[in-house]
Amino acid sequence: MSKHSFTNSTLLFLFFAVQISTLLAGDFHVINFRSPNLFPEGLAWDPTAQHFLVGSLRHRTISAVSDAGVVETLISDPSLPENVTVLGLAVDSRNHRVLAALHALEPLPEFNALAAYDLRSGRRLFLSALPSAAGDERRPIANDVAADFGGNAYVTNAAGNYIWKVNNNGEAWIFSKSARFTEHAVVGDTVYSVCGLNGIVHVSKGYLLVVQSNTGKMFKVDAEDGSAREVLLNEDLMGADDVALRGDGVVLVVSYNKLWFVKSNDGWAQASVFDKIDLDSEGFPTSVVVAESDRTYVLHGRVMEGTLGISQRESFKIEEVRSPKENQGENVWIYVMLGFALFYFLFWRFQMKQLVKNMDKKIN
Numbered sequence: 001m002s003k004h005s006f007t008n009s010t011l012l013f014l015f016f017a018v019q020i021s022t023l024l025a026g027d028f029h030v031i032n033f034r035s036p037n038l039f040p041e042g043l044a045w046d047p048t049a050q051h052f053l054v055g056s057l058r059h060r061t062i063s064a065v066s067d068a069g070v071v072e073t074l075i076s077d078p079s080l081p082e083n084v085t086v087l088g089l090a091v092d093s094r095n096h097r098v099l100a101a102l103h104a105l106e107p108l109p110e111f112n113a114l115a116a117y118d119l120r121s122g123r124r125l126f127l128s129a130l131p132s133a134a135g136d137e138r139r140p141i142a143n144d145v146a147a148d149f150g151g152n153a154y155v156t157n158a159a160g161n162y163i164w165k166v167n168n169n170g171e172a173w174i175f176s177k178s179a180r181f182t183e184h185a186v187v188g189d190t191v192y193s194v195c196g197l198n199g200i201v202h203v204s205k206g207y208l209l210v211v212q213s214n215t216g217k218m219f220k221v222d223a224e225d226g227s228a229r230e231v232l233l234n235e236d237l238m239g240a241d242d243v244a245l246r247g248d249g250v251v252l253v254v255s256y257n258k259l260w261f262v263k264s265n266d267g268w269a270q271a272s273v274f275d276k277i278d279l280d281s282e283g284f285p286t287s288v289v290v291a292e293s294d295r296t297y298v299l300h301g302r303v304m305e306g307t308l309g310i311s312q313r314e315s316f317k318i319e320e321v322r323s324p325k326e327n328q329g330e331n332v333w334i335y336v337m338l339g340f341a342l343f344y345f346l347f348w349r350f351q352m353k354q355l356v357k358n359m360d361k362k363i364n
Contacts, residue, residue, distance in 0.1 A: 028319070028320045028321075028322065029067075029295070029297075029319075029320040030317060030318075030319050030320065031052070031065065031067065031068075031069045031297075031317065031318040031319070032069050032315065032316075032317050033065050033069040033070070033071050033315075033316055033317070033318070034069075034071065034314045034315050034316075035063065035071045035314060035316070036312075036313075036314040037058050037059070037306070037312060037313065037314065038054070038056050038057075038058070038059065038063065038071075038301075038314070038316060039056060039057035039058055039301055039302060039303050039305070039306030039307075039313070039316075040054035040055050040056055040057070040063075040287075040299060040301040040303075040316060041055055041056075041057055041085070041086075041087050041088075041286045041287065041299075041301055041303045042054065042055040042086065042087050042088045042089035042100070042101070042144075042286075042287055042299075043089065043242075043286075043287035043288070043289050043297070043299040043301075043318065044089040044090055044091045044098065044289060045091065045289045045290070045291040045292075045297075046064070046091050046093075046098075046119065047091070047093060047291075047292070048093060048096075048119070049064070049119070050067070050292065051064045051065060051066050051067070052064070052065040052066075052289070052291070052297070052318055053065070053074065053089055053091065053098060054089070054299065054301070054316075055085075055086030055087060055088075055089055055100060056085070056086050057085050057086075057301075057303055057306040057307065058083070058085075058306060059076075059086075060076065060077050060078060060080045060084055060086065061073050061074075061075060061076045061077075061086065062074050062075040062086060062089065062098060062100060062117070065318060074098075074119075074122055075098070075117050075122045076122075077115070077117075077124060079124075080102065080115075080127075081104060081108070081109070081111050082108075083104065083105070083108055084102050084103070084104050084108075084111060085102070085103050085104065085105055086100050086101075086102060087100075087101045087102070087103055087142065087143055087144065088100070088101040088142075088143055088144030088145045088155070088156075088200075088242075088287075089101075089145070090145045090146055090147045090153070091119070091147075092116075092147040092151060092153075094149060094151065095151050095168070096118060096119050096120065097116050097117060097118055097119055097125060098116070098117050098119055099114060099115070099116050099145050099147055099153050100114070100115045100116075100117070100145070101114060101142040101143060101144060101145045101155050102114070102115055102142060103141050103142045103143070105307070106139070110139045110140075112129070112130040112140045112141070112142040112157075113127055113128055113129050113130055113142065114127075114128045114130060114142065114145060114153055114155055114164070114166045114170075114172065115127045115128075116153075116170065125170070126169070126170030127170075128166050128170040128171070128172040129172065130142050130155060130157075130164045130166075130172050131164075131172065131173065131174060132160075133160060133162060133174055133177060136159075136160050137160075138159040138160065139159060140157045140159050140160050141157060141158040141159040141195075142155050142156075142157065142164070143155070143156045143157065143158040143195075143197070143198055144156045144198055144199050144200050144242060145200070146200045146201050146202045146208060147202060148202045148223060149204065150168065151167070151168035152165060152166065152167050152168065152223075153165070153166040154166075154175065154200055154202065154208055154223075155200075156197040156198055156199075156200050156210060157196075157197060158195045158196050158197055158198055158213070159194075159196065160196070161177075161181040161182055161196040161197050161212070162174055162175075162176060162177040162178075162181065162197070163175050163176040163177075163197065163200070163208075163210070163221065163226065165226075175226045176221050176226030176227075176228055177226075178219075178221070178226070178227065178228035180219060180228045180229060180230055181196070181197060181212070181219065181228065184212075184215040184217055185215070186214040186215060187214055187215065187216070187238065190214070190238075190239065191239070191256060191304070192213040192214055192238075192239040192241075192255070192256070193214050194214070195213035195214055195241075196212055196213065196214055196215075197210055197211075197212050197219075198210075198211055198212065198213045198240060198241050198242070199211045199240060199241055199242040199243035199253065199254075200243065201243045201244060201245045201251070202223065203245060203268075205267070206222070206223050206224065207220050207221060207222055207223050207268070208220070208221040208222075208223055209221075209231070209243060209245075209251060209268060210228075210243075211237055211240035211241075211242075211243050211253055212240065213239055213240055213241060213255075215236070216235075216236030216237045216238040216239070216240060217230055217231075217233075217236065217237075218230070218231040218233060218237065218240075218253075218262075218271065219231060220268045220269075229269075231264070231268050231269070231270065231271050232269065232270040232271070233262070233270075233271055233272070233273065234271075234272045234273055235273050237253050237255070237260055237262075237273075238255070239255035239256055239257070239258070240253050240254075240255055240260075241254055241255050241256065241285070241286050241287070242254050242286060242287040242288050243288070244288045244289050244290045244296070245290065246290050246294050246296070247290070247294045248294070249263065249264075250262065250263050251263070251264075251271070252288045252290070252296050253288070254279070254285050254286070254287065254288040254298055255279075255285070256279075256281055256284050256285055256286070256304075257278060257279050257280075257281035257285075258276055258277070258278055258279055259276065259277050259279055259285075259288065259296075259298060259321055260273050260275075260276045261273065261274055261275040261276065261323045261325075261326075262274070274323075274325065275323040275324060275325045275326065277321060277323070277324065279298060279321075280300065282302075283300025283301075283302055283317060284300065284301065284302050284303055284304045284305075285298045285299060285300050285301075286299060286301055286303055287299040287301070295320055296320065296321050296322065297318050297319065297320050297321070298318070298319050298321050299316075299317075299318055300316060300317040300318070300319060301316055302316060
């Protein structure tokens with residue numbers, strides 16, 4: 001066996017090793033999609049149909065977005081008041097439906113509701129008006145929605161800092177109006193200063209995690225009685241918009257310019273941000289979801305442009321994001337494994353070379 005063939009075999013191994021490493025590490029998935037003036041604020045993942053769902057700032061629609069960026073109107077509800085905004089979305093897989101938080105922006109007449117639609121037929125199952133609380137200083141803003149395993153939905157009021165609950169039959173009431181939600185000073189003069197309770201997610205152990213945009217706080221809310229307490233964080237999540245739960249218990253919190261990776265070791269009495277990444281604020285990210293294989297995606301719906309009404313746009317983006325620290329750890333293990341594989345490969349080549357030499361000696 002010649003030195004030349006040995007070198008070529010080694011280079012061939014290294015080439016395939018690099019290819020395997022690239023495949024294992026994976027590329028970041030970016031889905032560019034087009035729909036005139038859609039300006040989606042809410043994003044959900046439908047695990048059964050394996051596609052994303054997006055709402056719209058300007059249309060009374062919920063659209064499906066495929067992995068390849070193909071957009072299809074899944075639900076169109078012209079019976080809703082004109083110019084109603086479809087904000088937060090949640091897929092209730094057990095009941096085969098999608099839940100949508102609906103709100104009419106000023107100066108339109110006040111309208112806040114939760115709508116439920118059949119995921120396959122698009123038929124509306126119920127439309128529940130969300131009641132105002134006595135003494136509300138601002139008109140409510142139905143913002144985000146989460147569903148539990150019993151078919152109950154929880155909707156945040158970003159203006160009044162309380163949470164509605166809507167049962168499986170569409171009956172709605174004010175569920176949690178804890179004093180915890182208003183005990184912190186609001187940060188003023190920011191794009192999120194007027195937005196209180198926002199992103200919400202249900203945890204299977206019987207509670208909700210809710211983030212508050214204008215204070216950066218997170219709250220743990222009992223899903224039975226609505227009692228709340230602040231989750232003690234190592235840093236405030238200023239501008240926090242949406243929140244999603246990963247299968248390993250890590251919580252993802254997105255703002256218009258940042259994504260935080262948060263974890264807790266004590267049932268969310270305390271939690272810590274263990275990683276964070278900057279996002280493109282021009283795209284104005286508003287929503288985060290966990291899709292297939294625990295992959296995290298952020299929606300760039302450019303809703304600030306849509307809200308200001310100064311732009312006509314048809315291109316938007318759903319972008320995969322990963323924790324640099326977690327990704328770095330995965331890559332280290334990949335290269336350690338490849339290193340061991342290379343060692344055993346070279347050892348095998350050496351043994352084969354010695355075997356060939358010994359055979360040549362015996363023949364000669």
